[in-house]
Amino acid sequence: MRRSRYTVIVEDGDETYLIYNTLSAAFLKVPGSAVRFLLDDPDWSRPSDDLSPFQRYLHGLGVLVDSELDEGEASRGLLRDHHARQDRMELFLLPHENCNFRCTYCYEAFARNKMEPWVVEAAKQFVLKRSGTLRSLQTSWFGGEPLLGYDVISELSAFFVEVCRQAGVDYQSGITTNGYLLDEDKARHLVRECGVRQFQITLDGPCEQHDRRRHLMGGGGTYERIYRNLRSLKGVEGSFNVLIRVNFDHEVGGAMDDFLSRLRDDFTDDPRFLVHFFPIANLGGDTSDEINDLPLCDANATRVLEYQLLEKAVDHGFRTLTRDQLGPLSSTCYASDPRNIIIGADGTLYKCTVAFDDPRNHVGVIQPDGSLQLDQARFDLWTEHAGASDPHCRSCTLNPTCQGMACPLHRMNTENRACVPMRSDLPRTIRLLARELSKEAERCQSR
Template sequence: MKALSGGEIPDSLSDVIDGFVDQEFDPEYMIFNKKYLEPTILLTYNCNFDCPYCFQKDYRRKDVVQDKVIRGFINYIKRNSKGRKVRVSYFGGEPLLQLKKIEDISKEIDSSGLDYSFSVITNGSLLSPSVLDKLVSLGLTHVQITLDGPREVHDKRRFFVGGKGSFDLILDHLAYAQDKTNVVLRINVDYRNVDEIRELLSTLKERGIIRVRIDPHLVHENIFRNEYWDNLIAKENEGDILAKVWEIAREEGFQVPHEAFRLGICVAHVEDDIVVDPYGNVYPCWAFTGNPLYVKGTLNEDGTVKLNGKFSSKVAREVWKGKCDNCPFLPMCMGGCRFFSVLNRKGFDGVDCQKRSYEEIVKLIRYFV
């Protein structure tokens, strides 16, 4: 803390501090001066896992992305890159079920002369060394893989269709991937596994898996209801739990990244960063995908997008105005997540206050100085 009080800002915190300087908070400036075009494409709603808390559980289909959607996606990028770097996210379902589609899209974009790279959000089961090497050669820079605890915990939560566990296979893939690309290790946290996080991290260290970024996320309800929601962490305890997980990670020797304090701007706030599914439906963000009630437009084959006037990015990024103007956590929150606002019956344009959680999370700043 002495460094901060003396005016010294560590490099790892510079982006965070910039969001809290004593000047008018201007998300419009940050959004319209982005150096990247960051669209997302869902290649399939199908998955080889059957996780009980999956937010797409009611929308699983075996269809794959249509060729006209791929053409539309590529054309969209060519129309809208405007000199910016292009960073695509491949999502699902399980996107690696459609590895050939990633290869086709990557080669087409790369051949157009654009500065292109991509990330993949995967359960990790199909990310073998040969697959990872192929993806890296195509432009992969980041991969997100999920482990929910040590073997006996993870395999009860994240298992293949049919019930077979996935822990050992994913661990093998992680050990290889950490030396080839940037790995984000997501941990979906609820009351059933929060006390097992330390054992998971100890197991990773034993295997030499230490070059990964730990990214805990709380399991939340979705628009469908099932018995799993009885395991969710109460909203008033969310900040305490996240802080606890970060503290454990630090104690076990894993870096607490500055993304723990990331500014609240997300894909829902940025009109250009479309999220398109296998049928060409465009959504506000990843969490709404599959739900026909929250389609905001359609991607055409020529790369244009026909919006329906609902769930606009402008509405999303202005919900805080007149309500949260004086909140010290505004740059981290932006009025809260649009998806959580919908879940909490406040509507897409409602404020979902997370002040209590942020009060706990910002205490972690001591780890950076």
């Protein structure tokens, strides 16, 4: 018996330690005396019949493993088994590829408008043909701004929901929207009739900073209307989550205290609302020069500021995406999954939502009968398991989390791995998760 290569032990003050295993997702807080045997001897090993009761407990959690276990193969097997499941599919749809915003950092070209009618019918036929082999279907509405194609979402959702109901397929949906058109009636319809269970809506900090970056196509602010629509979502009954995405740079990061206090006052009484923070980056497109004019943070400053913002949000009572990003396979890119496909408004098939103009991302075309005409060589660029042959990825503690497939586009562009950001400070991420779970437990006890 020995310590798992995927076990991370982090000091948490007052002689207590946090233990997290990235393969089993086991997470516990223990006194230092309980794990002193591992802290004092990194190469600790013991016959399996000579374990204390607590050590046997740790073995059951995967914190300790059999000495002969090939953990690297066990980690890689997670991804193989996951991708081998042909009864699950994730379908991204672009009901409208134009947008009512012109954000200063946007990478999209807005070359197309609403999804063409023949593509709508082709998407229906695609799902109908596949429904007999599926146990679950996840659709994600993206754009442009998907709510400009609200009628397309409604039509396709009604069809998907009914086909899945008849075939016994679990159906769920999510939408990434700027939130400007998401009034309460639309939100209620999306939840009740369209199966939407996840909303992602962006607020870039306080009103002044947000409106400078996320303004209407013809000019004009958007913050107050989005905020009003967010608040109206609280009145919609149903089981769904709302991720408030906050894109930040150095300037926005320095003006967050009042903004987070307002979010706390308005949303922490509804556990369906989460907050997370994403650094603004230059992803190309026509606004690249404008992006470079923004006060972007360097990589180290970005990570420090992101943790500070996350800690403030947690202290205010918000849930974040931290726990979701730490689990097995949670940081593999959707584009790397062979069961994932994106259907564009003109029928073009893609794998990645941040590289629509990259020819390598044009992996095929949907046919009117719902069949997919794929360019298999391009498709395979996104799905090949490059991390399996990368010695750095194979030896990394976070291998079960990202499998070396955090961003196929980065690897294709640079021939280098794209490490998940939390790798640079994994102990702080684990402490943040403990802090969030502790706050959550305190709220449960006070109810």
